[in-house]
Amino acid sequence: MLELNSIKKSFGKIEVLHGVDFKAEAGEIHALVGENGAGKSTLMKILCGILQPSEGEIRIEGRVHRFADYNAAIDSGIGVVFQEFSLIPYLNAVENMFLARELHNSLGLLKRAAMHRRAMEIMQQLGIAIPLGMPVRNLSVAEQQFVEIAKALALNARILVLDEPTATLTPAEVEHLFKVMRGLREKGVTIIFISHHLEEIFEICDRITVLRDGEFVASCAVSDVDQERLVEMMVGRRIESSFPAKPAIPASAPVVLDAEAVQLKRGGPVSRFNLRTGEILGFAGLVGSGRTETALAMIGAYPAACCKLSINGVEIRFADPAEALAAGIGLLPESRKEQGLITSFPIIQNVSLNNYDRYLFGHFFINRRKELDDTIAAMNQLQVKAQGPMARVDTLSGGNQQKVVIARWLNHTMKVLVFDEPTRGIDVGAKAEIYQLMREFTARGYSIIMISSELPEVIGMSDRVCVFRSGGIVATVEGAAINAEEIMMHATTGRIKNVA
């Protein structure tokens, strides 16, 4: 039915898919699994025409297809329900289902009754009842998802991609979704199911394809594997990269930061963790498990339901990141372009952005000589490769951009630095340098929280690891327990202790 043959994809010089094969039959539910960054999303974007493969071919029922864009893929019977829904919130279900493909008469007026009838038919086929006339923003997440599925079917999808559809559903809603999926399977629709929840895969799927680091690992029937074997395939055996040695952190090392209770959403799970002086605490977990939100809540940049912190035993609450900075907590954000750099600024002004207190003369004016000297010193210390301090930051490589963001914190007396995905989009050489820098920071007495989706990095760098799942910490592991299987197991199947 569907074949993707040796698909390769490069972004610039970096190849992210190294010849992946994927086959799915009509009327099967096929799980696509792998860690963050394994290439699942990229592969699916190629399937639905959003990205073009560098090499390889897409065959549907034996015929080779080339999709110029998403619309071309839709016309060939492919439907995708993305993680972030693509519904227009103020339109109702019917209007959303026929968006950009509205039925109209020869005068160009909408055939509202015909669209409504067709929508009713599809909903009945799916066995779901949804108020069709209501703006979709008033529907529950699950109902919105059904609208997405119905939309794909209205466009005659025979191949349906569901990208983590259960991430935000309650167990009852998941059951309902599975019923709908089974119904579609009966009708011969091929469903590609992406999920990080392994138990769901064993419940609903027929076959599994595993990707790892952009490579095809295996494809087999669900009945041929168990959870442990699956995790092993996802994690694989890797060559350890060059992580600096972990210094021994004495158990008696003083706790610098104690998060007694962090609750992201009212009624959600409550996390508790502490950070010892000189330690790197890893935040592991899948994308969307609440790692970043927890860190942002700590520095007052995310409106958490509850965030009780104390620093060196003194209870404290930050209204904004400026207060956190004053207390010695800084964040190096996940997305350098959107949250880290002022791209219209040269390096020097990006580095000094939160350092001007040090460069004042006459109380009000910038001591530009000192600003330049300090920036050059920081660039030398971090080995930033650039034309000079006046170079524009968007001309730098990812690794050097990250160093510019790090340089901003170099001249503060910090207690805690939060590195959110410190090496995302950075080449191997620069990664090793960043790891080295992090250890230099801890040697200076800083403590680090490192949020990372890369398991080898979490394992190689962390002295202890908090594993997140569905908005809270499900386990904290240390010592020999910091290994891929253990962490993946907690991240995909860990149970949350729900404290109201």
Added chain:
Amino acid sequence: MSHDALAASAGRDKGAGTPLWKSALHSPLALPLAGLVVVSILMGFASDSFFSVSNIFNVLRQVSVVAILAVGMTFVILTGGIDLSVGAVMALAGTMSAGLMVHFGLPGWLGLLAGVGIGLGLGIFNGLLVAWGRMPAIIVTLATMGIARGIGLIYSGGYPISGLPSWISWFGVGRVGIIPVPVIAMLIIYALAWVLLERTPFGRHVYAIGGNELAAKLSGVKTARIKIAVYTISGITSGLAAVILTGRLMSGQPNAGVGFELDAIAAVVLGGTAIAGGRGLILGTVIGAVLLGILSNGLNLMGINPYLQDIIRGFIILLAIYIAREWR
């Protein structure tokens, strides 16, 4: 790279190594300046009296009010905001300071100061609503525009308030040597704004918020405070513009300055500041304001129908922005 090499390259980027004309060409001021020169030459051909000293000071005196409003507007636009209330706030400040002098017998200097204070107060009001109230600047300042205009009209009954001490005209039509006082005031305000934007941490933070507010906030910049400050500055410059205007009209005019906010925005944008914020120079704004002034002066000298002048100005703004789209 060694310290010396980096330091040397820092120097080079300032223009020591690359030819001066090349770095000048890439300055954000290049286009506005070129526009100013071209328009001046055209006007010089069209009218013999254009290049006389008296006419040039005349142009500068005429643009001074909008140019001063445009200073505050530059701060606001650099953060990615907008202030539609400047014309109305200026009118209210002028009306109230005249009223305080005439009806309440306040000494002239105190009346003028109170006008500036009214501008400052309304600026803080705008800033608080935008920064803390998290309302869109365009709506907040549109509302303030209506409120300020309405208060001025109610207080004055819609009539100008005259009978001011005669020395107040010094602010509008006085001279120091041959230079008109409004021009001196304008230059001083621009100099202060330049120092604030180019030489203080506050200025860098203004640019940072317009460039990437989230990144600035996450790195510890007090974004709310900076935003309140820029609207406050805009209120102050509105109050200062009111002093000049009151001196020129020798009365408080509740209907003054209608549409001046749009002229101020046009001056800022013609000066090369990005309407989305983050990029731009205060010196560009003064060039933009003078450019607009020369245009109307020249077209007046040529005797062109004022309605037609509006159309020409509109097209020139469109042309300028079109040329500037891809320019860095």
